[in-house]
Amino acid sequence: MRLDLFRRSKLALTKEDSRKAWNSFRRSKQATPALEALAQMSGKRVRCFYCGDSIGADIDHYWPIARKCSLTFSWHNWLLVCPNCNRHKSDSFPVDAQGHPLLLNPATQDPWKHFVLDAKTGLIAPRYKDEAFDEVGEATLDVLDCLLNEAIAEGRLRVIRRLQRAVKDLLSSVDLNKSWARLLQEVSEDDFGVSLWLFAWEGSQEEPFLSFRTTFPNLARRTVSYAVQWPYAAAPGKDAQL
Structure with missing residues (x-):
């Protein structure tokens, strides 16, 4: 080719x-x-x-x-x-004054450097920093305003709810290996990339992800690593080991 x-x-x-x-x-x-x-x-x-x-x-x-x-x-x-x-x-x-792209490249850039996610609505917005909105986030939503579509926001919400349930189950589980494998399975089925927001960005400060991070810090770090690699990481098996 x-x-x-x-x-x-x-x-x-x-x-x-x-x-x-x-x-x-x-x-x-x-x-x-x-x-x-x-x-x-x-x-x-x-x-x-x-x-x-x-x-x-x-x-x-x-x-x-x-x-x-x-x-x-x-x-x-x-x-x-x-x-x-x-x-x-x-x-x-759109490009900036130096000719650098302002449109997010989803194949090479972490979107959460430029957007914030409201875990209660599933909506995204440009980050606000240094008294201004992030240029990439703002320009991307200007071009792709369809990313604010209600149906897409609902899709993000469904993934968020599944991940919340998986983390709550893990926190109360007597079989961490099995529960963690189930959590990784949910991460692997996250088509919207919200896993990184919930485990690595501001979402990790909200419950139940905060309790997960403080109770099982090593496990939380490994979950972030898996989310970063997906879809290239091997799919978790039911006997995944901690």
Whole structure:
């Protein structure tokens, strides 16, 4: 696949040539391995890299072809996204005064550096620091306002509730190995990435995650490590050991 992408990149000299070459590639069988690889990165349910709510169905160029055609066939510029997020983003690509991207790249950036999550509503908002809203968080929600959709917020809430139950069960469990394996299973099924917020960011200061962190600090750290690695971490088994 790399050789084919390199060959095609040589055709991407102008925006018009790049768009034509890309359309030809997407209609060809050569696009199948790329889609399959991106789907594997998206977890078991093949969720959209942006919203985590819908099925990832197409390849989005993080740097749009219209903005940087030289990256048309760059693997690192590809994201698997749903039609709704793809439509909202289109060729929108805000940058700062130095030309650095202000749109979050979900494949390389921790979103919680730029957003805060309300665990009671499932809504996200740009971080507020140094008397200003985080530029990446604000610009991303301007472009992808669909991330504030009620249905997506409800999806985050459902994951939060499942993780809350799993942690409460662990805190009262007589079989920590079994309960922790169940908690890791819930983390592995988190399509929205809220696990990191709840175990590593401000969410870890709220109950029952605060009690989990103070009662089992080593276990909490290992849970964070698992959440960071997912979906690349091995799925937990029922006999996972503490």
